[in-house]
Amino acid sequence: MDKKSKSLTRRKTLVAYSFILPNLLGFFIFTFVPIVFSLLLSFCEWNSGGEIKFIGLDNFIRMFSKDNSFWIALKNTIYYTVVTVPVTLALALFLAILMNKPLKGRVFFRSVLFFPYVASLVAIAVVWMALFNPDRGPVNSILMAIGIENPPRWAASTTWAMPTIIGLTVWKGMGYYMIVYLAALQGVSRDLYEAASLDGATRWQQFVNITWPCVTPTTFYILMMLIVATFKSYDIMYITTQGGPGEATKVLAYHIYNTAFVSSQFGYASAIAMILLAMIVVITLIQFKFEKRFTSYL
Amino acid sequence: MADSKVGVTSPIKMFFxxxxxxxxxxVMLVPFVWMISSSLKLEKDVFAFPIQWIPEDPQWSNYQVIWEKVPLLTGFFNTTKLTVCTTILQLVTSSFAAYAFAKLEFKGRDTIFMMYVLTIAIPWQVYMxxxxxxxxxxxLTDSHLGIILMHAFTATGVFLMRQFFMGVPTELLEAARIDGLSExxxxxxxMLxxxxxxxxxxxxxxxxxxxxDFMGPLIYLSTTxxxxxxxxxxxxxxxxxxxxxxIMAAATVALIPVLILFVFLQRYFVEGIATSGIKG
Known part of the structure; x- marks a missing residue:
């Protein structure tokens, strides 16, 4: 009997593994191994065609002490994140509050606000770059028509390139986060607002004391998602400005891309990738630590 | 949505x-409208100011010549191929794995699942x-197979399906097993x-x-x-x-498939976000 049950368990295990194996194999080879490989590679020198050579912490020393581009990229990443995240968050919440009213045409508004999120970045960026063309674009034509003599040169100016990209990012992404917020707002009990308005609370007081605390877990979740999304983003810079003018919109992930696929320094690129990983791990740890507290809030 | 009668908002406020x-x-629509409008203009009129929103003499020929200048049709075909293959492969393998993670007991399950959990937060940029x-x-570079394999096995897919499978009552499965159904x-x-x-x-x-997706194909594909x-x-x-x-005509053409899908399946787009968002 013992033998029988043992072989039954073995059979069950085999069946279970047959379910997992197709995905696990692919995941292991194409995701897990590269992650470990990139960790190891960050301590090595490996340039195109050459041998892999272990060099300890040299990549990191070079990054921190000699690579000016790295610091610029890090600074730009933080700039991009620090502006994009709160603006997106605020607009998303504002729109969600508006959308949570008994509206006519709700589906229309929701579709229009959300569509840019699923639209192709390449197509949208092409349109934005034309709209914000510094010499002939309609945006500057309008600005000049209303009397602004020297409108910003947008993506062509070192000062304005990043704000232009941030504007595009916010515009494209806010509809998505609006929907996340909207779902959370619909879970807030109407009774709370009713009781508050009976007690004479103003709209603002209701927002501060009911809406905001009730959506705090969602805000936290969106915050974390947005930070990670902005940390890793570089396609938008590649498509619009190629990291320029100069290095004005070069971000960390772009620096990884350039170092690996333009300069063919795979080891060094992996070392920069480790910095990006470290930043994301910190965010993820914060999320794990606080998530319980915030979700019990709900 | 259901109890709109309680949230009484004064007409003036509703107006605002x-x-x-x-x-x-x-703000969201104007870029798209401008794109379509410009795609029907003569080149010299695109940046004419004040903006002429409806072109007097629509240049439909713009939509003809773009296909000859750049092999857009080949692009459509390739993208469709990649999309269909990746989606099917991902759906089958991740729902397969998710079933074992959610409903079967076996040695090493939690360890393997932990590997998925630990890597889910790591973005592609780190290991690309x-x-x-x-x-x-x-x-496998400069080949479609490489991209399909790179995108088909995601931790997110397994997570999503697993979360859903967890909600299916185990009694239902037991009953099916007694009826002689294999796993x-x-x-x-x-389950499906x-x-x-x-x-x-x-x-x-x-x-x-x-x-x-832009960066994946950009890095991997070099043959036109x-x-x-x-x-x-x-x-x-x-x-x-x-x-x-x-360019605007080409951009419009590239946006149309997603737009069509979005119009018809909007509900699923939105519900997917709303549920995954709340659960975090």
């Missing part, structure tokens, strides 16, 4: 709500370099039909990602006739950079 929403809707080198060594039978005849919303969400997420629609659009933009009317 509508005004704000209409302004925001315009070694991944590319590995793919180059086995000859594969349960997966095919019970029950999880249509999750399947819809996964398909849509996978489709939009694959359709719009293998390139995707996004790369073709980019190529158009760089090769004919002063040809704005035609």
């Amino acid at each position: 709500v509508y005004v704000a929403l209409i302004i925001m809707a315009c 370099v070694p991944q590319f080198i590995m793919m180059t060594n086995v000859g 594969y039978g349960i997966w095919a005849k019970l 039909p029950l999880s249509k919303p999750a399947i819809a969400t996964l398909c849509i997420t996978s489709f939009t990602f694959e359709w719009n 006739n293998k390139k995707t629609i996004q790369l073709m659009l980019r190529m158009f933009n760089t090769q004919y950079s002063s040809n704005y009317a035609q």
Whole structure:
């Protein structure tokens, strides 16, 4: 009997593994191994065609002490994140509050606000770059028509390139986060607002004391998602400005891309990738630590 | 949504709500309207000011010449191929794995699942370099197969399906087992039909990602006739950079498939986000 049950368990295990194996194999080879490989590679020198050579912490020393581009990229990443995240968050919440009213045409508004999120970045960026063309674009034509003599040169100016990209990012992404917020707002009990308005609370007081605390877990979740999304983003810079003018919109992930696929320094690129990983791990740890507290809030 | 009668908002306030929403809707729509309008203009009129929103003499020929200048059709075909293959492969393998993670007990389950959990937060940017080198060594770069394999096995897919499968009552499975259904039978005849919303969400997420992906194909594909629609659009933009009317026509064409899907399946797009967002 013992033998029988043992072989039954073995059979069950085999069946279970047959379910997992197709995905696990692919995941292991194409995701897990590269992650470990990139960790190891960050301590090595490996340039195109050459041998892999272990060099300890040299990549990191070079990054921190000699690579000016790295610091610029890090600074730009933080700039991009620090502006994009709160603006997106605020607009998303504002729109969600508006959308949570008994509206006519709700589906229309929701579709229009959300569509840019699923639209192709390449197509949208092409349109934005034309709209914000510094010499002939309609945006500057309008600005000049209303009397602004020297409108910003947008993506062509070192000062304005990043704000232009941030504007595009916010515009494209806010509809998505609006929907996340909207779902959370619909879970807030109407009774709370009713009781508050009976007690004479103003709209603002209701927002501060009911809406905001009730959506705090969602805000936290969106915050974390947005930070990670902005940390890793570089396609938008590649498509619009190629990291320029100069290095004005070069971000960390772009620096990884350039170092690996333009300069063919795979080891060094992996070392920069480790910095990006470290930043994301910190965010993820914060999320794990606080998530319980915030979700019990709900 | 259900109890709109309680949230009494005065008509004046509702007026401002509508005004704000209409302004925001315009901000979102104007770039698209400008894109379509410009795509029907002569090159010399694209940047004419004041903006002429409806072209007097629509240049439909813009939509004809773009296909000859850059092989957009090949791009469409390639993207469709990548999208369909990735989506199907991802759906089958991740729902397969999710079933074992959610409903079967076996040695090593939690350890393996932990590996998925630990890597889910790591973005592609972190490991794209070694991944590319590995793919180059086995000859999977500049091939569609490489991209399909790179995108088909995601932790997110497994998570999504697992979360949904967890909600299916185990008694149901037990009953099916007593009826003599094998585990594969349960997966095919019970779990999959029950999880249509999750399947819809996964398909849509996978489709939009694959359709719009730019950096993956940019890094992996170098032969022109293998390139995707996004790369073709980019190529158009760089090769004919002063040809704005035609660039806008190409951009419009590239946006249409996602737009159609969005209009018809909007509910699933939105529900997918709303549920995954709340659960975190």
